Amino acid sequence: MSASWFDRLLSSIADRGRAWVKIPTGVPPLEQAVQLSRSLISERGEASGAALARALLESLGTLGETDRLAYYRLVAADFAPDPEPLKRAAEAYLAAPSPATAMVLGEVAEPPRQELLRRINMAPGGTGTLVHMRENLLPLLREHPDLAPLDGDLRHLLGSWFNRxxxxxxxxxxxxxxxxxxxxxxxxxxxxxxxxxxxxxxxxxxxxxxxxxxxxxxxxxxxxxxxxxxxxxxxxxxxxxxxxxxxxxxxxxxxxxxxxxxxxxxxxxxxxxxxxxxxxxxxxxxxxxxxxxxxxxLSPVPGFRRWLDAKFSGGAKHLLTAEERVPIAALADIKGAKGAFRRLLDAPGWHEDAATEAALRAPLLRLAAEYLTSSNEGKGPTDPVARFHLGNGARLERVNWLANIAPRGFKESYGVMVNYLYDLDRIEANHEAFVRHGTVAHSDAVEALVAQGVRRNGVTSLLGFSGRRNAS
Structure with a gap:
């Protein structure tokens, strides 16, 4: 089924339903959108509903930034579940839990917003409009938390409609x-x-x-x-x-x-x-x-530099091993290896100097490996790309030095990139271990990098790690 065929079908239905509905005119765009939304949620006919939905989409397209925010806030607040029926249904379920009372509770708990969004989706171009609506909504959530219910409904419905x-x-x-x-x-x-x-x-x-x-x-x-x-x-x-x-x-x-x-x-x-x-x-x-x-x-590590900068700012100790401190301190004309480390990293073009590049290689590779295998109390690493691939059952196979020398590569991870390996015989086991326990499947090469952070006196580096070897 092509979108053009489906849109033509919806347009023809809306055309036939136009005779059965009254489109408000002579009112401000925001008021028109609100009136159309209330009419649409109460409409029972399919053709007339399609006509109203198309008119609503056209009206929403005329809203400016201020009116659009006002419309989102109104839909979030005014199209919520009716509290009295919801209270009665909840009390009935608590008094006599059963499939029947649970079904009633579920029905009255569903907000009218969802039905409004479903009906908007029946207009020609409705799906694309709702995707765009959520795109507009997401940046507003931080300053307007009252929009969260509308975002939740959109995410729920789009998750169903965009099912695999x-x-x-x-x-x-x-x-x-x-x-x-x-x-x-x-x-x-x-x-x-x-x-x-x-x-x-x-x-x-x-x-x-x-x-x-x-x-x-x-x-x-x-x-x-x-x-x-x-x-x-x-x-x-x-x-x-x-x-x-x-x-x-x-x-x-x-x-x-x-x-x-x-x-x-x-x-x-x-x-x-x-x-x-x-x-x-x-x-x-x-x-x-x-x-x-x-x-x-061959994946980026977008959170690595931000994570390491936070360690610097927090005054973290034991970032470097004794072996790593010697060449780094020798290269920087300041006191203290930790300060020297950061100073070298902040120097533009450091990777083009052979001595600096050689001194920074070991600690950056090791710290990247620690970052990507960090336990985080059983939740696994915070890096979004790592979580994506590890959650899909991949194995952290190798950390690559100066793998992306473009400006973005240095901005995100000092040029470090990694290989995640999809071992088809281990995907399911790796996935289960990660989602259940935050266990990071990784190769012997990655484990060797992390092990370099264990000090000679037996004290581990400041991070520690939680992982499971799964070498090729």
């Missing part, structure tokens, strides 16, 4: 994918900027793959896409992946490297597609290229 069963996986191809969609990939790329059409064409070369999820109601809008390089062995740096020409066609690739995963719709934040995307792409790649035996990522 409704999504379609498509391969993005330079020759067959419409130019309008290719242009959106350039705009939505969130990890490694696509610098125009030649760069995009390189990323869609024969040694590359790109896949995206689409929804029938947003047929020309990718929801999330992944870029893959077909190589031999684990990639240690991203610049060669982004810049090199095609690989030797005479040598069959044995490794698929997922080097960029980008969510495209801000209004769908918190609704996860990536785990399904990776697993389905793995199956597609295995079927197409039987020589592939290894599936891994």
């Amino acid at each position: 069963g409704f999504l379609e996986l498509r391969r993005i191809d330079w020759h067959q994918t419409p130019a309008a969609i290719l242009e959106k990939l350039i705009r939505y790329e969130a990890v490694h900027e696509i610098k125009g059409w030649p760069d995009l064409r390189r990323r869609l070369a024969p040694d590359r793959r790109c896949f995206a999820f689409f929804h029938p109601a947003l047929a020309d809008e990718p929801l999330i896409f992944v870029e893959v390089a077909l190589v031999n062995g684990l990639s240690q740096a991203v610049q060669p992946l982004l810049e090199q020409g095609e690989v030797d066609a005479s040598k069959a690739p044995d490794t698929a490297i997922f080097y960029s995963i980008s969510n495209c719709q801000k209004g769908l934040r918190g609704i996860s597609f990536g785990n399904f995307l990776i697993k389905q792409v793995v199956e597609e790649l295995k079927a197409e290229t039987p020589s592939l035996v290894q599936f891994a990522t």
Whole structure:
């Protein structure tokens, strides 16, 4: 079913229902939207409801920033459950818990907001409007916590409507994918900027793959896409992946490297597609290229520098081992190894000086490994990319030095990137261990890095770690 066919169907229904409804005119845009919302929630006819929903969408499109906020606040407050029936249903359930009383309680607890949103969704373009509504809503939540109920309803409904069963996986191809969609990939790329059409064409070369999820109601809008390089062995740096020409066609690739995963719709934040995307792409790649035996990522560590800066600001002790302090202190003309460490890291272009680069390599790799294997009281690491891949059952395989020397790479993680390995025989076990206990499956190489933080006198470094070796 294409979106254009579905929109035409909804438009024809709305056209027929127009004769049965009265659209308020001569009132301010906000008042018109409110009146249409109240009429829509009380309307029983399908055709007349579609006509009202279409009129409401048109009205919402005219609202300015102030009126839009006022509309969101009104919907959050005035379309809440009726407290008296809810109280009676809750008391009835507590007095006699049963499936019947639970069902009644559930019915009266559902806010009319959800029905309003469902009916808006029946207008032509309604799904896209609701996704955009949540995109507008999210930045407002911090200053306007009273909007949280509306956000909760939107997230609940969008999570149902964008269920994996409704999504379609498509391969993005330079020759067959419409130019309008290719242009959106350039705009939505969130990890490694696509610098125009030649760069995009390189990323869609024969040694590359790109896949995206689409929804029938947003047929020309990718929801999330992944870029893959077909190589031999684990990639240690991203610049060669982004810049090199095609690989030797005479040598069959044995490794698929997922080097960029980008969510495209801000209004769908918190609704996860990536785990399904990776697993389905793995199956597609295995079927197409039987020589592939290894599936891994080359991933950023977006929280590492922020975490390390917080340690510096908090006056953390024992950041460096005794072996690491000597070359660092020798390079900085200040007293104290900890201060020297930060001073060297803050120096622009430090990675281009061989002595500085050599002195910083060991502590940064070790600290990155500790950051990514941190127990956090059984919750696992806080890094969002780490949580995504570890939660999908991947193993932390390797920490890579100066793997991203672009400005963003240094801003996020001092150039450090990591490989997460998707061992197909261990995905489920790794996933269960992580979500239940925060256990980070990791290789011997990662464990060796963390072990370097254990001081000779037996006192562990300030972080400690919780992990489970699961070496190749």
